[in-house]
Amino acid sequence: MIVMKFGGTSVGSGESILRVREIVRARASRRPVVVVSAHSGITDALLRVARAAPQGDPDVGAIAARHRAILGELELPTDLLDPMLAELGDLARGMRLVGEASPRAVDMLLSFGERCAARTVAACFRQGGLPATAIDAWDAGLRTDSDFGRAKPLPDDGRIRSCIEQVEGVPVVTGFVAKDAAGNITTLGRNGSDYSAALFGEALDAEEIQVWKDVDGVRTADPRLVPDARPIRTMSFDEASELAYYGGRVLHPATILPAMEKAIPVRVLDTTHPEAEGTVILPTYDEEGAHVRAVVHKRNVRLVTLVSPRMLAQHGFLAQVFAMAANHRVDVDLVATSEVSITMSAEQSPSLEGFARDLAAVGKVEVMDDQAMVCVVGHGIASTRGVAADVLATLAQAEIRVRAISQGAIKVNIALIVGAADVERAVQVLHARFFD
Numbered sequence: 506m507i508v509m510k511f512g513g514t515s516v517g518s519g520e521s522i523l524r525v526r527e528i529v530r531a532r533a534s535r536r537p538v539v540v541v542s543a544h545s546g547i548t549d550a551l552l553r554v555a556r557a558a559p560q561g562d563p564d565v566g567a568i569a570a571r572h573r574a575i576l577g578e579l580e581l582p583t584d585l586l587d588p589m590l591a592e593l594g595d596l597a598r599g600m601r602l603v604g605e606a607s608p609r610a611v612d613m614l615l616s617f618g619e620r621c622a623a624r625t626v627a628a629c630f631r632q633g634g635l636p637a638t639a640i641d642a643w644d645a646g647l648r649t650d651s652d653f654g655r656a657k658p659l660p661d662d663g664r665i666r667s668c669i670e671q672v673e674g675v676p677v678v679t680g681f682v683a684k685d686a687a688g689n690i691t692t693l694g695r696n697g698s699d700y701s702a703a704l705f706g707e708a709l710d711a712e713e714i715q716v717w718k719d720v721d722g723v724r725t726a727d728p729r730l731v732p733d734a735r736p737i738r739t740m741s742f743d744e745a746s747e748l749a750y751y752g753g754r755v756l757h758p759a760t761i762l763p764a765m766e767k768a769i770p771v772r773v774l775d776t777t778h779p780e781a782e783g784t785v786i787l788p789t790y791d792e793e794g795a796h797v798r799a800v801v802h803k804r805n806v807r808l809v810t811l812v813s814p815r816m817l818a819q820h821g822f823l824a825q826v827f828a829m830a831a832n833h834r835v836d837v838d839l840v841a842t843s844e845v846s847i848t849m850s851a852e853q854s855p856s857l858e859g860f861a862r863d864l865a866a867v868g869k870v871e872v873m874d875d876q877a878m879v880c881v882v883g884h885g886i887a888s889t890r891g892v893a894a895d896v897l898a899t900l901a902q903a904e905i906r907v908r909a910i911s912q913g914a915i916k917v918n919i920a921l922i923v924g925a926a927d928v929e930r931a932v933q934v935l936h937a938r939f940f941d
């Protein structure tokens with residue numbers, strides 16, 4: 506059995522869905538379980554509806570039209586999704602009436618993207634003579650906690666396998682969504698369909714988890730910043746999780762975890778070039794020595810510095826700081842400490858403000874907005890002489906100021922904070938230094 510996940514762009518038009526059908530058909534003997542995202546742009550559009558609904562302007566007309574247009578391109582009945590789209594309209598109106606978009610209601614609203622896409626894709630498969638059934642992730646056994654917007658999966662008790670085994674034809678499962686124990690719809694966080702695919706792969710003991718995108722594998726940098734970035738053929742789970750975590754989009758950071766549990770290879774493949782090799786992510790990576798594998802970046806970062814004389818020779822001070830972060834559910838990405846100060850970076854979010862307020866009780870807090878993180882990823886580089894010096898010299902030469910730096914003793918990255926205005930150039934000069 507293999508799990509094949511198709512992202513938003515891969516199911517973004519009738520034409521691309523037809524390509525997906527042929528890709529799946531060609532692998533039918535490997536018993537594929539398909540996981541799909543919403544059509545590209547739909548989750549963003551649904552989020553805009555959620556934001557507008559309490560103010561009284563929840564127009565789902567454009568979303569409905571896009572779904573009908575794709576059905577039309579596929580020569581499927583354009584009213585196929587009408588019951589579902591009507592439900593979506595009712596929900597948006599309901600949110601307007603109560604003047605509220607609670608996290609629970611927002612997750613329910615967002616789920617319509619994947620639910621519609623799965624039905625369209627399955628109908629297209631059937632029309633092309635490939636038996637398939639659309640199935641919502643909760644009917645396929647996926648359960649999470651009730652942390653709406655970033656729900657965490659509950660351990661699978663064998664339910665997923667028994668649900669999937671009963672499906673007729675190719676199961677086309679909704680990515681990104683699940684239900685909690687009380688039956689509320691939840692979502693796994695933006696880009697969460699990759700994670701869904703890995704969770705199904707783990708539960709089904711898949712021989713491989715394939716993540717199909719609009720790019721020919723993981724590259725040495727984001728191709729939007731570095732157009733000639735090269736595809737990476739093999740990566741270790743370690744490298745891939747660092748890259749996903751610090752590099753944002755190409756893989757959801759949690760994707761690797763379920764695959765690691767069962768040592769299932771993850772392959773990143775290109776829907777527009779199905780024959781291309783892509784990237785395979787394996788438990789271990791057997792090349793000797795240190796290699797810079799990629800230069801990745803993350804925008805919308807804020808730097809919080811706490812200066813406190815109380816840190817001096819006091820046990821448990823850092824524990825206290827991180828307990829505050831945990832309280833506000835702030836994920837700290839990078840940490841640099843001295844005896845009297847600690848600098849932390851985290852993604853910009855409202856919860857970060859609460860964290861900074863709490864910190865002010867124990868010292869002087871300085872917050873710097875509009876920062877970005879750049880991370881050089883590669884096995885063994887952090888402990889290799891000269892790589893950090895090279896990184897800093899390259900940035901200095903380009904007159905890019907580094908605001909904070911962190912390097913582990915063993916792990917696989919060197920991470921730096923630069924101003925948001927410098928991030929593109931920082932990635933480009935570092936990429937040129939290590940790959941040209």
Ligand code: ADP
Binds near residue numbers: 542720726
């Ligand atoms: P999907 O939603 O289809 O699963 P995403 O759009 O989330 O795919 O991720 C693919 C995109 O990630 C690519 O189009 C590319 O622009 C971007 N990207 C960012 N960093 C990288 C990288 N290092 N390698 C490849 N693609 C990257």
Ligand code: ASP
Binds near residue numbers: 695
């Ligand atoms: N549709 C969701 C999103 O846009 C999940 C995904 O595409 O992976 O975030």
Ligand code: MG
Binds near residue numbers: 512696
């Ligand atoms: Mg994605």
